[in-house]
Amino acid sequence: MANVQDRGPPSTAAVAIGTAIVSGLAGYFLGQASSIGLFGAAQVPARRSKSGKSGPEPDSSSSDEDSDAKAVPDAQSSSDESEAQDLGELETFPGNTEECKLVLVVRNDLGMTKGKIAAQCSHATLACYKAMIRADPSHPVLRQWERMGQAKIALKVDNEEDMLMLQAQAVSLGLCAQVIHDAGRTQIASGSATVLGIGPAPKSKIDEVTSHLKLL
Structure with a gap:
C-alpha cells in the first residue's frame, strides 16, 4: 500500500473541481439559512411624508379638477357674513311637504x-x-332635502348671460343660488362661470326657474 507522503500534489483539475464543489455547497447552505431568516430580514427605510410621518407617499398623479373652482360668496372670508350672504334672504317655505331638490345648471x-x-x-x-348652513343650520328645507335622499338634477344652459339671469330669478324667489367660477388651471379661462347651483328647495319652486331647461 502506497504511503500518503509518496503521493504527488493534486492536479490543477482536481483543485478546480474541489473548489467548485465547496463553493456550490456553501452557496446552497447560505441560501437555505437566508430563506428561513437566520440572518434577519433586510431593513428598508420607510419614506417619510412632508409631515414627518412614515408611510407611502401620496399619489402625485391625482387630478386637479376638484380644486379648480370657487363659489363667488366663498371667495370672501368666512367671518364676513354680510358679504357671503349677498344673495338675498332665503325662503323657508313653512309647511312644505313637497319633495325638495337641488338643480345644477x-x-x-x-x-x-x-x-x-x-x-x-x-x-x-x-x-x-x-x-x-350659514343662513340657518336648521333650515327646514335643507333638513327635508337631507331626509329625502338629497335629489340632484343636472341641466344645461347655453351661455353665461342666461345662467346669470336664472340666478337672479332664483334669488328673487328666495332660493339659494350659487355660481361657481373656475380658477383656470386646466381647461378653461380663469374666472369662467361654469355651474349654477339652485336649491335645495321645493320642486315646484325650482321648476319656476328651470322647467324650460334640458337635461345635461
Whole structure:
C-alpha cells in the first residue's frame, strides 16, 4: 500500500473541481439559512411624508379638477357674513311637504370634459349646502332635502348671460343660488362661470326657474 507522503500534489483539475464543489455547497447552505431568516430580514427605510410621518407617499398623479373652482360668496372670508350672504334672504317655505331638490345648471358652451363637469357640479353642490348652513343650520328645507335622499338634477344652459339671469330669478324667489367660477388651471379661462347651483328647495319652486331647461 502506497504511503500518503509518496503521493504527488493534486492536479490543477482536481483543485478546480474541489473548489467548485465547496463553493456550490456553501452557496446552497447560505441560501437555505437566508430563506428561513437566520440572518434577519433586510431593513428598508420607510419614506417619510412632508409631515414627518412614515408611510407611502401620496399619489402625485391625482387630478386637479376638484380644486379648480370657487363659489363667488366663498371667495370672501368666512367671518364676513354680510358679504357671503349677498344673495338675498332665503325662503323657508313653512309647511312644505313637497319633495325638495337641488338643480345644477351647467354651461354647455365651454366644452368641459365629463370629469371637469363632475368636479364643478360637486363644487356647486357644496357651495349651496354651505350657504344654506350659514343662513340657518336648521333650515327646514335643507333638513327635508337631507331626509329625502338629497335629489340632484343636472341641466344645461347655453351661455353665461342666461345662467346669470336664472340666478337672479332664483334669488328673487328666495332660493339659494350659487355660481361657481373656475380658477383656470386646466381647461378653461380663469374666472369662467361654469355651474349654477339652485336649491335645495321645493320642486315646484325650482321648476319656476328651470322647467324650460334640458337635461345635461
